[in-house]
Amino acid sequence: MGVAGLALLAVLVAVQWAGGALAQDQQGGEPIVLTVLNYLDATSPGAEREVEEVWNAFERNNPGIKIVREDLFLEPFHQKTEAYAAAGRLPDVIYMWPGGRSSTLHTQRLVKDLTPFVDPMRDEFSEAALVPQAGGYLAELPIALTATHVLYVNKELLDSLGLQIPTTYEELEEMVPALKAAGKDVVLMGAQDDWVVQSTLFSMIVGRLVGDGTMDEIIAGRAEFTDEPFVKALRFYASLFEDGVLSRRIFQTAYNEVNPLFASGKAPFLIDGDWKVGNFLTDPTTGEALIPPEEQENFVMTVFPAIPGELNHNTTSSVPGVGFGINAAIPEGSRKEEAAWRLVGWLTSAEAQRIRLETGAAFPSRKGVTSDRLEPLAQERSRFYGRVGGTYVLDNVLDSKVYGPLNVGLQEIGLGLSTPEAVAASVQRAYDAWKAAQQ
Secondary structure, three states, rough: OOOOHHHHHHHOOOOOOOOOOOOOOOOOOOOEEEEEEEEEOOOOOHHHHHHHHHHHHHHOOOOEEEEEEEEOHHHHHHHHHHHHHOOOOOOEEEOOOEEEEEHHHOOOOOOOHHHHHHHHHHHEEEEHOOOOOOOOOOOEOOOOEEEEEEEEEEEHHHOOOOOOOOOOOOOOOHHHHHHOOOOOOOOOOOOOOOHHEEEEEEEHHHHOOOOOOOOOOOHOOOOOOOOOOHHHHHHHHHHHHHOOOOHHHHHHHHHHHHHHHHHHOOOEEEEEOOHHHHHOOEEEEOOOOOOOOHHHHEEEOOOOOOOOOOOOEEEEEEOOOOEEEEOOOOOOOOOHHHHHHHHHHHHHHHHHHHHHHHHHEEEEEOOOOOOOOOOHHHHHHHHHOOOOOOOHHHHOOOOOHHHHHHHHHHHHHHOOOHHHHHHHHHHHHHHHHHHOOOO
16 A cells, blocks of 8 residues: 555544455454554543544554553653663654654654655645654654643632733732732642743743744854853743742642642642643543533633743744654554554544544644534633744753753752752753764
8 A cells, every 4th residue: 555545544534444454354364463652641531532532443443453552641651762762662653742852762763754654645734743853854743733831820810809811020920919918829830840840931931032043043052051041031930939920839749730729729820731721621431620611711821921021922832742653663665564654644633633622632733623512721722822922842952961951950940959050051061961972
């Protein structure tokens, strides 16, 4: 079966079996076994639909393919990915990021270039989803477009306190005394894991105060992290703690522990990625939601207010989304490669993306995917993308050996254990060591 035929099969709504080499023949041929490393928050309301309507549906419609799937979440997933890569035992299909979090897979070309598979249906995807990734090629086909920074606002709580959504940082800072007097935090984050601040907050700050052009210069070695623009971004981040906008308690709050805190009105603001929407929607297994649909109209998705001296206004940090890649060791033209592409095609199909849109798991990378079953907060997420611009996510454009020290440094600044200047110097040293190793 040629690439065009595979692409056609990939976009079929149900990926119905069309016969051919992959079907179990009537003489009892053995199915092709595909191993998969998948990223899944099993506690999220949409997890059961993802398993039943996406993964189990594929196996029902493709009896010639058996899936052996391993579901992991947060750091255990990334640790397992690196372990598989180091051991040369990468699964056949693997969930991936377009950059830093999956840099080993990209830069060592451990996964196939999917461009030849995608080209016949390229115009069905947003062009932003198909840009070259960290290795210079299309290593994973994104299931979504992702904004890693969102300021979630409990508008009803603000109204009850006589406050309004701030448009400038000064307005946000002025709210601090009133919110503390009411026994409220100002901004919640579940930042116990070190990636959270960098990905969901500091990348946006850098986009506003440094800009992608200057970051390109730093990445190329023509400017440094210790130069004033980047240090200025670190200083502003430090001021969030000094001004009482952020509490050091965010570093004691586990990632998903923040969800009920925000839903119950502990603070009027939450900073997280756009994917957090899924944690607040109705769980189809229980019929319950952290934020019931009738209350979701009281919540707004926006971005951090204007920062003094910002170069870019009203921006989030955004990236072509996560997706799935295929192990480069699978022989070209083999039945296993055909089976792997069939799976990736289904996982990125319009039907699978519609399901994730409804559960709040992801915003579609395909054009025209919509649903009349969206809860109000999922509808708000769709509107959010038309209201903001986007700049780099740092862990997508920096190597892990560089953003790792930055992640740790951001926690140290927040805890009062380091200074912006010291963290900038540490990150520059890490960059210099990484750059030297590339020679």
